[in-house]
Structure formats: C-alpha cells, structure tokens
Amino acid sequence: MSDLNKLTIAQARDHLRAGDVTAVQLTEACLDAIAGAEKLNAFVHHTPELAIERAKAADARIAAGDAPAMCGIPVGIKDLFCTEGVPSQAASRILQGFRPEYESTVSAQLRDAGAVMLGKLNMDEFAMGSSNETSVYGNVINPWKVDARDLTPGGSSGGSAAAVAADLCLAATGTDTGGSIRQPAAFTGTVGIKPTYGRCSRWGIVAFASSLDQAGPMTKTVRDAAIMLQAMCGHDAKDSTSADLPVPDFEAMLTGDIRGQKIGIPREYRMDGMPAEIEALWKQGADMLRDAGADIVDISLPHTKYALPAYYVIAPAEASSNLARYDGVRYGHRATLGQGDGITEMYEKTRAEGFGPEVQRRVMIGTYVLSAGFYDAYYNRARKVRSLIKRDFEQAFAAGIDAILTPATPSAAFGLGEMAEADPVQMYLNDVFTVTVNLAGLPGVAVPAGLDAQGLPLGLQLIGRPWEEGALLNTAHVLEGATGFVSKPAKWW
C-alpha cells in the first residue's frame, strides 16, 4: 500500500487491525513525508528513533489483540505539551534547551493508548498569535498555495494544522485559548475541536491563560476527531479544574441523525465587512443542516461584540501571572549578566532576551490591567462582561438550542507578513468568531466547508452545549458529509 501517511485515523486503525499494514510502515511513511517537507517548517523537534520504538511496541500490542483505537497511529505533538526527555519550549527562546522530566497528561494518555509521537510541532510563541509568525523557530508555511505568496496556516496551532493538511502525520494535538485550534483548522481545510473547559487535563501543558486553555485534536475528518478526542479526555487529579465526568464513546455517537435538532444562527456574528463568500458559505451550511432534518432558528447573543475586548483583558492578565515563572532560575534561558548585576537585572534581562515582542506586549498589558488602581476598571469589568457572554449562551441553550452555527474565521488564510504593518488589534480580530466559546467554556468545532474563489479552504464553526461533544461532533459529521469537502493542497514543497 502506498501513501500510508495520507490515511485517516479510522482507515489506519482498520488496516492495522486487519493486519495488512504495520505501525512501523505507517510511521516510516510519515517520517519520509516529514523529511520531504522541511520547507513548511511544521515539525521543529524530530523524534524518529522514539517513533520507531513506539511503533514496534504498538505492533506487538496489536498482534496480541490488545489495541485501543489510537494504537499505532502516528501523531504530531504541539510544542506546548511537555514531553519527557524531548525538547518542549512553547516556541519560545526562554525555554531553549528545556527537556521536561515528565509527560503532560494528554500526551501520556495518547502514548499509553499506543499512539506514536513523530516529533514536536511549531506554533506561535506561548500560543500567543493567530498566524504562527511569533515563533522562535520561524514561520510555518501553509501547504495551501494559490500564487507566489506563502500563506499563514493560522495560529497558534499552525504547525499542527499544516502537518495534518500536508499529510505529515495522521493527526496532531492542538491547544485553544481564543481559537488556536479552530482558526488554523479553518485555514488549512482540516477539522479541529476545542472540547468543553475541563474535558482535557491541562497538566503538563505550558500555561497561557488557565481559565481559557483547552487541548484538543486536529484531524483530517470529524470521525478522527471523535476517536482522538476520546483518548485525550478524562479526569486527572493533577488538574483541579479537570472534570470528573465519564467520557462517552464519541465515535459511536456519530449516527448521522440530526433530525429535530435545533441549530441557532446568531445574528450578531454577521459582521460588517464580512466577505460575501463567507456569508454565502454560512447560509449554505444552515441549508444543509436543514436538509438533514434540523430546525434552523435565528438567535441573539447580544454581548458578542464585547467578547474580543474582554478576552484581551482576561487572557493577558492570566498570562502575565503564568509567565512570571520564567525568571532564569529553574529552567530555560538565563541572560549573561554584567559586572554588578543583581537579581532584578537578571530577571529583566532574561525576560527581555527570552520573550518575543508579542509575548512581551501581552505580559505588560496583563501587568497593567492587574496593577493597583486599574484592577477594577479593566480586569473586574472584563470578568463581569464574561459572565454576560456566558449567560447569552446559557439562555440560548435553555430556549432549546442544541448547537450554534457560525463562520470559523472572518477570512481565508492571508499572506505571511501581510499583517506586519497593522496594529496588534487587527491581528486579534482573527479570533472574533472563536473567542466567545473559550470565554463561555463551551465545546466548538471547525469543519472545512468549501473553497473560496481563490481556491483556499474556508471553515464553519459549530458550538455545542457543555459536555456534549458527542452530539456536537455528530452534527459536524453531518455537515462534513453534506459539504463533501475532500480538497487537499497540491504538493509544491
């Protein structure tokens, strides 16, 4: 069988169980694809020996008949996840050389399920960015290309999205604080789900904004998202916010039947200046769900327009606190000190050298909004607005809405460097449709839904009720089937 790297998780699982493919063969196909895709700059730390070792172990497990669905599946891991003995630096200079002595809970669960880690994936520094341009490793290039320009794969999980779209791995882990799984999925024609806050343990994942961060899978299909999410979820005593709830069989919930489901279309997501193509795609998506038997209902989420400013108070505030730990004492980079420099100079020089401009900006904004005299005006007000945003969703769900359909992004992938001259707020607008979901702690999934006139993928987002990822994925599965999206980027790299 050729092109094993192009398989979905579900296909690979079935071949592995049938015995006509081995995990070692799958892994070798991916390692070859990775070696031939240096230009994309998606994989930044390679672990081929570890991968082959784990693939051999997976083959033994499959032969013994003890194989969970992820057993033998080659995956990429975002650099934000701490992986034992393997560099984990959140794409930041400040964690250069850091090799964790421990494994994050999510990557440990994948490892224990038999998944094969191929290496670590590029991302925006500390997951702060929407274009993968803030990484210490340099930009990731989107495998989708329509002219001479190199396009962004989105961010922050840009390496994960590019690697999955280019078939360098069967799937990848991502994390999502304001849209960092869903926006890159939409920019690369892949599927990405951010589960309900608390579904996946945050333990061992480098923290950005603890009340917003969630891990999730980035995959080629909705079925794969269901399979991989299952392996990543579950209660973990090491994360006090991890939910002690049973994890259902998400794949078994993909029945394809959404008759009678009420799908809300929030009027506030119709933004001024939204491209007509995105508006049309959104309407088309609603029509498809209606054709499948769902009721399409217009709804209102009145505080939507305040989500971005609230997010850009809360996320930097939490980040400034979380990133205080990078002080050059216990791990990572320490600046070379001058004669007479004391501990304050050590902190200040280390953090100036170690953090890139966007991270510095957010840490300082967070410091400002938490400082004496401004805490109430900014931080507390933003938390009150957050309550209102969450209440908007609660009221929609209480009125019987099962899921909400929105565009995933306000545009298709843009060119790398095109936003360099824009002020930071322009870049933040990328998250306008996704950020509400993090603020309310809800599950959200991006599904590829079509191509724009240039030939670039566009995605739609479905937002679900808390803890109902199974039903949400079922609706996404129906949408995926109806759009019939099968396009792949033509190989140029």
Next chain:
Amino acid sequence: MSEIDLETARKVAHLARIAVPEGNLPALAQELSQILTFMEELNAVDVEGIEPMTSVTPMRLKRRQDGVTDGDIQAKILSNAPDAREGFFAVPKVVE
C-alpha cells in the same frame, strides 16, 4: 482614548520584569495605548449587579488530603537549571 505616557510604560515594564531600552519606550507606550483603547469598548456594557465570572464550569474544585504526594527527586528538579550548585538553584547575590 487612553494615553499611556512614558513614565507609565517604564513602570509597567519594570513591574513585568522586562528590560525595555529607553529608546523603545515611546513605541511601547503607543502600542499599549492602542490596546487599552480597544479594551475601553467594555465601558459601554451595563455591568450593574453582575458578578465577575470566577469559575468556568459550575463545579466544586476537588479536595484532597493535605499530605506529601511526591518527593526525593532533587536531581530531576535541578536538571534544567541554568545554574545549579551543590543541590541548589544558584542566583546572583541577593543579600549584601
């Protein structure tokens, strides 16, 4: 529009323990001002009587016994330190 002056920018950089050269302060002050202006859209929301959100999911945090759960891993803890000596993290002199 919110104006962050140079003095405030210098103070914020110091509170954040990030060394910012004097020459970069005007640009930093301008960027911070732009972002704060964007945040001030929140002033249009009526938040009278609304509690600030403190918990994402209505869940009581789990408790455990206040006991030792880990330990005897000094070498692991120090393995990534930029400067570790005699079983300690080493830093520049703090007390004269």
